[in-house]
Amino acid sequence: MPAVPDYLRISNQIMLDVESGKLKPGEKLPSIAQLCELHQVGASTIRQVFIRLEALEVVDRHQGKGVFVTDPKTWLRKP
Structure with a gap:
């Protein structure tokens, strides 16, 4: 059994892809x-x-229609 559930692993990867710019807002x-x-x-x-x-x-x-990336400024919190 994985240490991190699949849904968390996948959603975290998508969030990282948005933060890094690999996925763009509106995509x-x-x-x-x-x-x-x-x-x-x-x-x-x-x-x-x-x-x-x-x-x-x-x-x-x-x-x-689908699922679209939002602007990370709306959810990304800077330290």
Whole structure:
């Protein structure tokens, strides 16, 4: 059993990708199916990732359109 649950590992990686500029504000994230294949996890795990990222204001979900990265200035806190 992994030390960190998959949904946390994946959502943390997406957050790092946003912070580093690899993912840009307004960019659409891959679909649930694509992320399942990429990370070798089930759809319920990716749904948990999206729920967590939306709660942290890292992404906006738009039914029928997709999941989009928000501006990190809205959620990234500098020390």
